[in-house]
Amino acid sequence: MRGWLITNAFLHTHKFTEIHLWLTEAAKKLGVELIIKTNAEVLVLLDSNSTNVESKNSHERPDFILFWDKDVRLAKYLEIKGFSVFNSSQAIAACDDKSLTHLYLQSAGIKMPRTIVAPMTFSNIGYTNLDFLDCVVRELGYPIVIKECFGSFGQQVYLAGNRQELIDCVTDIGAKPMLFQEFIQNSKGRDLRLQVVGNQVVATMYRYSENGDFRANVSNGGKMKPYEPDQKQIELALRCCKIMGLDFAGVDLLFGKNQEPIVCEVNSNAHFKNIFECTGINVADSILAYIIKRICIGKR
Numbered sequence: 001m002r003g004w005l006i007t008n009a010f011l012h013t014h015k016f017t018e019i020h021l022w023l024t025e026a027a028k029k030l031g032v033e034l035i036i037k038t039n040a041e042v043l044v045l046l047d048s049n050s051t052n053v054e055s056k057n058s059h060e061r062p063d064f065i066l067f068w069d070k071d072v073r074l075a076k077y078l079e080i081k082g083f084s085v086f087n088s089s090q091a092i093a094a095c096d097d098k099s100l101t102h103l104y105l106q107s108a109g110i111k112m113p114r115t116i117v118a119p120m121t122f123s124n125i126g127y128t129n130l131d132f133l134d135c136v137v138r139e140l141g142y143p144i145v146i147k148e149c150f151g152s153f154g155q156q157v158y159l160a161g162n163r164q165e166l167i168d169c170v171t172d173i174g175a176k177p178m179l180f181q182e183f184i185q186n187s188k189g190r191d192l193r194l195q196v197v198g199n200q201v202v203a204t205m206y207r208y209s210e211n212g213d214f215r216a217n218v219s220n221g222g223k224m225k226p227y228e229p230d231q232k233q234i235e236l237a238l239r240c241c242k243i244m245g246l247d248f249a250g251v252d253l254l255f256g257k258n259q260e261p262i263v264c265e266v267n268s269n270a271h272f273k274n275i276f277e278c279t280g281i282n283v284a285d286s287i288l289a290y291i292i293k294r295i296c297i298g299k300r
Contacts, residue, residue, distance in 0.1 A: 004062040009040035026284035044077040091245040095268035113181040123175045149177035154217030187254035191216045194237040197248045198290045203281040224278045
């Protein structure tokens with residue numbers, strides 16, 4: 001069996017290349033050749049006369065594509081060409097945009113922090129007035145969490161404790177899509193990351209901050225320890241992935257007033273080095289085993 005691992009041609013950091021290596025090694029252990037292809041090598045060719053990608057070399061056509069990038073146009077193109085793509089283009093797009101994630105989950109009644117999506121503006125105009133912030137404050141109160149809709153590792157997440165901080169934050173973000181959320185005080189500086197593959201939670205870690213940061217992300221200085229999720233947490237994570245159409249994901253949960261789980265974010269291509277170091281579980285092995293099982297079932 002042969003697969004492609006689609007990566008981004010322009011993102012070169014150890015954090016990403018290490019994950020790519022773990023995925024190819026996991027495939028090798030299962031007797032599968034997983035070939036790395038960048039989104040600059042496999043281009044979107046919109047031509048009504050074209051047939052399939054690599055049609056001139058059909059023997060090189062992969063049995064599946066593990067799409068470890070956010071180039072959703074390419075992912076959609078590969079699906080149109082008949083490839084089995086994991087995760088799907090729609091699932092990746094819905095997770096990449098945090099506002100879409102919340103809309104998907106809201107429609108299914110998933111418990112999340114109360115959220116307001118900022119009105120869309122244009123990059124050459126920006127916000128000519130900030131009157132809508134009055135409604136944001138009235139509905140959510142302070143402190144207010146501000147998130148850029150596109151961001152990773154907690155680096156585009158901010159906290160405003162008063163109106164001036166809110167205005168400064170919105171002004172700094174500019175015309176980029178953003179949303180506002182109520183601050184879950186009981187979960188300040190702590191959350192859960194549940195790694196889901198298929199219909200299973202394969203690993204979970206508790207993340208916590210001891211430096212006063214309201215975010216628990218390890219990338220921001222947070223710490224971690226293994227965690228045994230309860231049935232409610234497991235069921236919520238699995239339900240989120242089903243709603244979003246995800247084959248695998250990292251689901252982040254907050255703690256409500258009575259410790260009830262509240263969904264913070266769902267990550268389609270969640271990095272799993274930290275959870276490996278925390279739990280000893282290599283999520284790459286589960287992802288490849290799941291994909292191979294799906295492909296084999298489809299060939300029967």
